[in-house]
Amino acid sequence: MGGAQGTAGRTAAGDSARTQAVRDTAARLFGAAGYAGTTMNDIADAVGLLPGSLYHHFASKEQIAAELLTAFGTALTDVATAAAAHPPEPGAHAEQRVRQLAADVMALSFAHAAAVRLRAFEPPTVATARLREAMQLPTTGLERAWRDAVDGLRPAREGGADPALLRFALQQATLDASGSYRPDRDPRELAGHLCDVLLHGVAVACPPDADLDASAASRAAVEALAGWRTQEPPGGPRDRDTIVAAARTEFARRGYDATTVRDIAAAAGVRMGTLYRRVESKEALLREVLGRYSGHLADAVTAVLAAGSGEVETLDALARVFVHASRRFEAESCIVRYGWSGREAATSPFHDYYLETQERLRALEDLLARGVADGRLSTVPDMAWHIRSVLWLPFHQHARTGTARAHAFLRAALLRGALRG
Amino acid sequence: MGGAQGTAGRTAAGDSARTQAVRDTAARLFGAAGYAGTTMNDIADAVGLLPGSLYHHFASKEQIAAELLTAFGTALTDVATAAAAHPPEPGAHAEQRVRQLAADVMALSFAHAAAVRLRAFEPPTVATARLREAMQLPTTGLERAWRDAVDGLRPAREGGADPALLRFALQQATLDASGSYRPDRDPRELAGHLCDVLLHGVAVACPPDADLDASAASRAAVEALAGWRTQEPPGGPRDRDTIVAAARTEFARRGYDATTVRDIAAAAGVRMGTLYRRVESKEALLREVLGRYSGHLADAVTAVLAAGSGEVETLDALARVFVHASRRFEAESCIVRYGWSGREAATSPFHDYYLETQERLRALEDLLARGVADGRLSTVPDMAWHIRSVLWLPFHQHARTGTARAHAFLRAALLRGALRG
DNA sequence: GTCTATATATCGATAGAC
DNA sequence: GTCTATCGATATATAGAC
Structure with missing residues (x-):
């Protein structure tokens, strides 16, 4: 197995060419704009039909999405089954097995970008019961495959990368890859470079933990993190901030598109009239939530970069920042994850936030370029993208993983390399 | 109790005037055009709102209908409870009790015409589960009230009107009255005249059964009924007649409006293309079904009227015809019952059939007028309407009632009077 | 298999009554 | 200042016809 996994993975025997065209078009649009953001009208326009005619091919919008998810699940099971067919062997082959699995899964993630988007980037509350069921991919086989592959690697040294978190990082990053990388890249090459980063690290020589903790960048990070803790006291019950806070929670639960102004008003305990007296629009609420979020992030990142530490120490401090950000701003992470489409x-309304993330990515690229230039960092193609996708992994979603353990893993894997001795 | 049961029966405390206006308007339109025949757009237009604005007042179209049905059920229960409060006494008061109950129920039927229409004249298949549940009126109390009232009447002579069928006729005719009479009549007067007809009969002197059976009108009726039995042999499987027969069955099951051309094609075992090759349109199918039906009815009625018997014998023969028609053309009876709105x-497409029923009603009126003129029939206001509503009662729906028993009941009640000695 | 017409329903936003 | 009732736009879906 392994190889090409093009649109063939989504075809169903016996379907007419037009039915297939509808499915493919829907997949493209779902992948680009999400489920709620794609209307039957959009699909019909793109195919060259009238909206009602789509219902000759599919019973509902939901059914199209469910078929895409099912096809993805089937393909994943096939990959896991093929991986299980070759029992793992310790030693030299082990790394190659991990790389093979990463490449296979990442290829699937790209071939089924719509399904990935639907499963991972769509808030569960917008989906009907049937669609939520289809979102539950059969990942037990895949988890077993990752466990076998990672267990085959040379046992970690004392203080090395946590194998459980390494599994988590590899599985998560490869499965959702199509949401993290640009679609014109080759997923198998990306998988290889991601493995380079996680298994071998990017620091040519990495200082011990004590030195990293004592760096100026680290101290700047810790200080910025302390600034995040300042919680504005909730004002009066009908205060504007109360409404913003309610919007934040609701956006995180349902996604921006699926959250109605009525939802926000109800959560804030006010009526529509009051809400519109306090805030300009639903969009303004999102901009405010994202603005505060991005401001906090920018403060921390700027402080770390301005601390003047070496590139390795700076990267370590950034890891500390992002690990804490995933926790502290979990709601905002959900919001941008769900709303990432059309960015x-x-x-x-996500555009401003998107531009700021692009700025931060450029700053990271500059940092990495300096590190490569002065010989402190090894180089890997698209290194900034890989590092960003690893820094943003939601480690706190993995059972009992606190910020300290997540940060320790990033040091061990990202800087020193999970396989390096 | 008893008295006025105007729109007050449908009001709900705490509703705004506009909400009430929406409910009342919907009731009017549902009563006139049925559930499927009334759109939210129609209601909104009539109230002076945009369709979407209706959803501020009611969660769905279904909810409006369910509220109307519930209000009708509550009012019926109140009537039954009030009737039960006065235990029945044998003797002179008994007839008055029956008349009171008939008047009360018929008044409710008129005040809740929309609910009556929804419950009795709407095919169950168009309704959702929740609406079907609301259609199940709480009639057990009402049945008990009718049993008590009718049991209080003087026991029937040997060969007199069957008390069970008398109960059935009174309950059915009063409950569905708003579907059988014009809405501008006073329901309490109508109830009184209906009781006159059923309890005292319209024949001044009625010949014995043997003479009725031997009349020329009776023989003409029996001969016409035999003609109905000629079943056209079902042609080829894709024959036009096969499609017409399938349409007849489907229309009866779902009602004309709710039956789709796809339903008919599926039932006939043909594709849409074949169907449209054989028949002009869905409407043409209905016209053909109704045309055959009306033709058979007209043949029988014309033959009976042309037999030259006396008015009593002729009326008896017509009763025979309609009792058999309810059975032989049960499907057609359902179709016109469900499609009666907008006639x-x-x-x-029901208009032609409606005109023919009007003709038959006029013929019945002429017959009755002759009978009154020559002293053979007693006179009651709107007599033709009452007789028609009794002749069309679906006796075969009452447990184990065959045509012979139904015809015997009509002779005993309609001609001789259930109470006459 | 597709079109045309139209159904029920939702949602962001706002005007105006209280 | 607050909230109710409304609009305008648009969503998904169905059905007759060809």
Whole structure:
């Protein structure tokens, strides 16, 4: 197995060419704009039909999405089954097995980008019961495959990368890859470079923990993190901030698109009239939530970069920042994850946030370039993208993983390399 | 109790005037055009709102209908409870009790015409589960009230009117009255005249059964009924007649509006293309079904009227005809029952059939007028309407009632009077 | 298999009554 | 200042016809 997993993975025997065209078009649009963000009208326009005619091919919008998810699940099971067919062997082959699995899964993630988007980037509350069921991919086989593959690696040294977190990172990053990388890249090459980063690390020589903890960048990070803790006291019950806080919670639960102004008003305990007296629009609420979030992030990142430490120490401090950010701003992480679609459109309320993340990515690229230039960092193609996707992994979602353990893993894997001795 | 049961029966405390206006308007339109025949757009137009604005007042179209049905059920229970409060006494008061109950129920039927229409004249298949549940009126109390009232009447002579069928006729005719009479009549007067007809009969002197059976009208009726039995042999499987027969069955099951052309094609075992090759339109199918039906009815009625018997014998023969028609053309009876709304519109596919029923009603009126003129029939206001509603009662729906027993009941009640000695 | 017409329903936003 | 009732736009879906 392994190889090409093109649109063939989504075809169903016996379907007419037009039915297939509808499915493919829907997949493209779902992948780009999400389920709620894609209307039957959009699909019909793109295919060249009238909206009602779609219902000759599919019983409902939901059914199209469910079929895409099912096809993805089937393909994943096939990959896991093929991986299980070759029992793991310790030693030299082990790394190759991990790389093979990463490449296979990442290829699937790209081939089924719509399903990935639906499963991982769509808030569960917008989906009906049937669609939620289809979102539950059969990942037990895949988890077993990752466990076998990672267990085959040379046992970690004392203080090395936590194998459980390594499994988690590899599985999560490869499965959701199509949401983290640009679609024109080769997923198998990306998988290889991601493995380079996680298994071998990017620091040519890495200082001991004590030195990293004592760096100026680290101290700047810790200080910025302390600033995040300042919680504004909740004002009066009908205060504007109360509404913003309610919007934040609701956006995180349902996603921006699926959250109605009525939801927010109900959660804030006010009526529509009051809400619209306090805030301009639903979009303004999102901009405010994202603005505060991005401001906090920018403060911390700027402080770390300005501390003047070496590139390795700076990268370590950034890891500390992002690990804490995933926790402290879990709601905002959900919001941007769900709302990531259409981010590039200038009219999108996510656009400003998107631009700021692009700025931070460029700053990271500059940092890495300096590190490569002065010989402190090894180089890998698209290194900034890989590092960003690893820094943003939701480690806190993995059972009992606190920020300290997550940060320790990032040091061990990202800087020193999970396989390095 | 008893008295006025105007729109007050449908009001709900705490509703705004507009909400009440929406409910009342919906009731009016549902009563006139049925559930499927009334759109939210129609209601909104009539109230002076946009369709979407209706959803501020009611969660769904279904909810409006369910509230109307519930209000009708509550009012019926109140009537039954009030009737039970006065235990029945044998003797002179008994007839008055029956008349009181008939008047009360018929008044409710008129005040809740929309609910009556929804419950009795709407095919169950168009309703959702929740609406079907609301259609199940709490009639056990009412049945008990009718049993008590009718049992209080003087026991029937040997060969007199069957008390069970008398209960059935009174309950059915009063409950569905708003579907059988014009809405501008006073329901309490109508109830009184209906009781006159059923309890005292319209024949001044009624010949014995043997003479009725031997009349020329009776022989003409029996001969016409035999003609109905000629079943056209079902042609080829894709024959036009096969499609017409399938349409007849489907229309009866779901009602004309709710039956789709796809339903008919599936039932006939043909594809849409074949169907449209054989028949002109869905409407043409209905016209053909109703045309055959009306033709058979007209043949029988014309033959009976042309037999030249006396008015009493002729009426008895007509009773025979309609009792058999309810059975032989049960499907058609359902179809016209469900499709009765909008019958007066010239564009309605039911219009032709409606005109023919009007003709038959006029013929019945002429017959009755002759009978009154020559002293053979007693006179009651709107007599033809009452007789028609009794002749069309679906006796076969009452447990184990065959045509012979139903015809015997009509002779005993309609001609001789259930109470006459 | 597709079109045209139209159904029920939702949602962001706002005007105006209280 | 607050909230109710409304609009305008648009969503998903169905059905007759060809």
